[in-house]
Amino acid sequence: MKSKLSYFAPLLWLLCIPVLNVFYGILNREGDRVRSLMTVLDAKTPFIPQFIIPYLIWYPFIFAMFVLLFVKNRKVYYRTLFLLCTGLVVCYITYYLFQTVVYRPVITSDVPLHWFVQFVYSNDRPYNCFPSIHVMTTYLMMKSTFRHIHLKRLTHLAIGLTGWSIIVSTVFVKQHVVLDIVGAIVLVEITYYLMNALVPIPKKTTVSASA
Template sequence: MKGKMATYKPLLWILAIPVLNIFYGILNHGDSNVNSMMTDLDAQIPFVPAFIIPYLLWYPFMITMLFTFCIKNRPVYYRTLLALCLGLIISYITFYVYQTSIVRPEVTGHGLLNWLVQLVYRTDGPYNCFPSIHVLSSYLMLKGIADCRNWPLLSIVLVRITSWSIILSTLLVKQHVILDIVGGIILAEIMYYAARKWMKPLQAMRNQASM
């Protein structure tokens, strides 16, 4: 029993994500200082309602990946979670000092997919765009899986397909623009690199203590 508790106790750190997400709702509004990062290329990207499915799979996918990392590769779990939390903090600071917005299309069609898009539009304001948190977190799952050794090839392929589908969906359901995606990827790269550097001495100290 105690062994199982020790195995799953680190999962409690995932609760930091919904706590940090409180600030997303606080900042998800516009004022006179809202900026647009939309380009002519963004205007050429089509609206594809079917991509609302991977877009909505983002949160369960992220939690599932963190859970799996925790069970199968604890250093990757801590590294990815730390990078994500740091990335969220930087994202919220950016939203506060440089709020951006996106112009969404009018969804008039019927059917489940269009209804889901309308639901997202109603519950999530068109703000907090740069950098994209969907992209930040999905790309971090790619970084984490790349650090996992001896995982089944099928699992790695599925993670990659899911992550890139979520990233692509942010453009195709018109929740983000290209620069939002670029910002999310760059932020993820920097935070994962920082988390790796910061945690390496801690891991070395832990290994020495266990000797």
């Protein structure tokens, strides 16, 4: 029992994420200057409440992906966690210096899916938008996993479908706009490139979890 606990103990480093998220709440309020990055494409994008399901799946998805990386490759796990925390810091600095807002629809109907949307709206003010943390973290998990971890085809497909469903859900439930997605993906690509230049790890490496 003690050996099992010691084996999984490094997962406690995931607590760095909720600690950093304290700044999310501090910054998620209207400042002196708030900008909108809404484009014509966003105006034409419909509100689809069904996408609140993949939007909320984001929470267990990120944790499950970290567990997968932890079991499959400890080095990739640590590096991905560092990149995620770095991305969060960059996002928070951006929110402070360049605050944006997303204008949400008014929810009036009383149906279950709308309850979930209203729950999200009530607990997440619309100011921490560019870049999207939902997208940044999801895209990072997919990139790290697909680049370094051997997966069965169905597992690869399931992760990809889930991840991209989460990403597009951010615009269909009107939590973000298209540029928030673009900014998040660019952020991951830049930080991932810099990290790989400093500490390269071969693609599809077979390093054991105990390494």
